[in-house]
Amino acid sequence: MSGFDKVVDSYEEALAGLDNNMTVLAGGFGLCGIPEGCIAQIKRMGVRGLTVVSNNCGVDGFGLGVLLEDKQISKMVSSYVGENALFEKQMMEGELEVELTPQGTLAEKLRAGGAGIPAFYTATGFGTPIGEGKESRQFDGRDYILEESITGDFAIVKGWKADRYGNVIYRHTAQNFNPMVATAGKITVVEVEEIVEPGELDPSQIQTPGIYVNRVVLGNFEKRIEQRTVRQADA
Amino acid sequence: MSGFDKVVDSYEEALAGLDNNMTVLAGGFGLCGIPEGCIAQIKRMGVRGLTVVSNNCGVDGFGLGVLLEDKQISKMVSSYVGENALFEKQMMEGELEVELTPQGTLAEKLRAGGAGIPAFYTATGFGTPIGEGKESRQFDGRDYILEESITGDFAIVKGWKADRYGNVIYRHTAQNFNPMVATAGKITVVEVEEIVEPGELDPSQIQTPGIYVNRVVLGNFEKRIEQRTVRQADA
């Protein structure tokens, strides 16, 4: 089924078409489950003026943080961005616009974007600065605000395994925002640790069906750990 | 973890507390993946005046159809109900109220009900009888209608396997509406073909986490087939 073979041979191919001023949706939570290779490729491409939607913006020198070094990002949509000195500096100096969005609302906006739902109501943020300027109304006596969905020109996703048709599974908590991001990109690129043949993944266990995926690329991952917390092994 | 052991020994226990005039959400598509044992128990209990939310209403003598025999259902919320003579009769005679809801909107209303989203916008049904009397508005130049979420007093769900903590997986297309229904009941009852010990299901492959499930009961299933279509085996 050649028309369904989504595998490309390089990150160059994987991100072909990405241009200045586009919106990029990126999976990951902290440094866990981030599309490391796509980020590196975006840095190499040097595209600028990007709006990046991602729960966080990496750290100095790793993850999305590397795109700050050459000021490639002009706007971040995130729930938490505090792990990054360069980020702070660019934000404080007005070089980087930041739209803070509650984590659950961000996840739902991305899901809605992929699912053809332009907007939904949530109680999250009502009565806070996040609700200001947004439409609100009551259902069943409770106050909710209207939140609009998010879609992007490119979605960059980190999977564990994908088959050639673009069916993807994720590993442990590296799942996080990746499945929603995968549904909401005009072009969705998934980088994985392993490419398998169609049929190797159990159909009922596929977390991102290939219909959402345009390109699959095999990656190499550093998987840096942000907070290495350990206990003593039991004696 | 006794507090998390959701397994009950009988359908009596599984549906204890179900009373007249309650709303029951039922998983299943046609006769596939329906909670056969819960339906039979509701018939035995003889509760009446039920509002039942389910994509279909079974057939004469099987599935939710059996609850029509003693007129236990006063209202059905479904997308398609045509497989049932008794249903037709009760609807025509005004004994049974029917609220037709597009299939995708029904699935999303149930998901929203479980997810704390009171309402969402969808293009489905705009300009049709389904959109009449509903609020509509434009996003990005397109028309959408506002649809409100659904929750129920009881959710009855058919799973394949569950562990004692109520973590559930579904088999093939018997998944259908079951996962959403499971999230939207005040009390969620899951009947399964097999009960396994915690740890036997891969954490990343659990389709309904136990947090949504109040009671798990081991069932016996006829699994009647509505349209048996076959091909000749290859020679």
Add this chain to the structure above:
Amino acid sequence: MALSREQMAQRVARELKDGYYVNLGIGIPTLVANYVPDGIEVMLQSENGLLGMGQFPTEDEVDADMINAGKQTVTAITGASIFSSADSFAMIRGGHVDLTVLGAFEVDTQGNIASWMVPGKLIKGMGGAMDLVAGADNIIVTMTHASKHGESKLLSECSLPLTGAGCIKRVLTDLAFIEIKEGKFWLLERAPGVSVEEIVEKTAGEIVVPEHVPEMAF
């Protein structure tokens, strides 16, 4: 001569492209799967939660837990995925299906479609049809050009309650292949041996006829 059901399916199948994800409705649309052109692969989406629907099972393969949206027993192809109804309609509503083919009672020059309800007759429900027509960018409606009583089904305004508003751009009838744009029908092709005059006569809504109307070949 008017197209047979098989020829209608065959004509629609020529609109398939390699790598298309396709949702086929009940009836003639289902037959389209039998005429996928050589060298082209498509994957069938069934809205009850299956992407990669295969052929009917053999007697031995029949599994009550494996059905399609028509509630028929089916199989899954290698590389299929199975998911919930919410996820299935997220796919549909979100516009990820490349082509949707479905039947109708009527369409009109505004791209409206009526396919689910005849007032006064028993109403069974719309199933997934409203979601399918609202979600898809690329829809082909298949239906006979006129009713048994000779009444046109291609109207200036649908007379029956709508399934979707302004969402249909292409219609294949037993007489013609028609595009809908700018509030008019546009005749693209005619069935073999069917005259432009017959098509125009049986089309109630305004129809634009180009100088040359190619005849379909089978």
Add this chain to the structure above:
Amino acid sequence: MALSREQMAQRVARELKDGYYVNLGIGIPTLVANYVPDGIEVMLQSENGLLGMGQFPTEDEVDADMINAGKQTVTAITGASIFSSADSFAMIRGGHVDLTVLGAFEVDTQGNIASWMVPGKLIKGMGGAMDLVAGADNIIVTMTHASKHGESKLLSECSLPLTGAGCIKRVLTDLAFIEIKEGKFWLLERAPGVSVEEIVEKTAGEIVVPEHVPEMAF
């Protein structure tokens, strides 16, 4: 004497019930897991997509793909489930978590909470806190009763931008356990050796003091 951080965690832990699904915020709330009473089992939800969070891994068990919402490496207990961020917040927003414990800068007599932003200081973001306070029916806020400069954090109206409006019903401070209802604080318990007078003095919002205020025991 004011409660230590460990005592605060210990007191909160007494509110746990067998079978509770619990979300614990960063700081003192995290410590609550160390004081789960005998005979009671709870399951910890971590909003990045883990239900059934276990202890930290041994060196050998460390896995970069297995972290909690604080981005710490963790393990999963037997019977855990792992899911997407959307599914995780569906759980939270939908009110399925039985108890949420989190810190705050201020709470007020209307049940408002401010915990994420101090104007003029660097704003890192609210993470999942706004979803957690909006979604949970049962929240316990843990914080010191007053700032280092002696300014009360229990106000008649929060001075900082809110995290959530009207959603907090219980607060455990280092001095007292307090309920919020009917637009007032209600003193439930006091820390060992802390006088009602001190609590009242350090509570800026209106506080109702019953005749007898039990002293916590550890």
